[in-house]
Amino acid sequence: MPVRIRLQRHGKKGKPFYWIVAADGRAKRDGKFLEKLGIYDPNTNPATIEVKIEESVQWLNNGAQPSETAKRILSYKGVLLKHHLLGGVRKGALTEEEAEAKFQAWIAEKEKSVAKKEENLS
Numbered sequence: 001m002p003v004r005i006r007l008q009r010h011g012k013k014g015k016p017f018y019w020i021v022a023a024d025g026r027a028k029r030d031g032k033f034l035e036k037l038g039i040y041d042p043n044t045n046p047a048t049i050e051v052k053i054e055e056s057v058q059w060l061n062n063g064a065q066p067s068e069t070a071k072r073i074l075s076y077k078g079v080l081l082k083h084h085l086l087g088g089v090r091k092g093a094l095t096e097e098e099a100e101a102k103f104q105a106w107i108a109e110k111e112k113s114v115a116k117k118e119e120n121l122s
């Protein structure tokens with residue numbers, strides 16, 4: 001069963017918001033899904049994105065393929081970076097502590113840049 005990480009549309013006409021889900025690749029866009037991984041609301045400024053990082057990484061480790069839009073969202077939130085760092089841990093290039101430290105440093109840097117952008121908006 002090919003698993004995809006993709007967006008599932010919700011909301012009313014003209015006001016969409018999306019769930020980020022792991023679903024069978026053959027299922028309908030808004031149909032059955034295996035697990036809800038987060039939400040994406042493009043109606044707010046800036047867009048609201050909440051992702052369960054650990055669960056998303058687990059699905060990627062199990063072979064789930066993200067859609068283009070889901071891949072961009074996962075990259076923005078650091079899920080793909082964490083997946084990449086854990087690959088280095090499995091190969092022996094990094095220890096778990098080093099990988100976690102690199103991830104936390106990236107998160108701190110990302111929060112600074114997002115705060116700066118939000119400040120420019122107001």
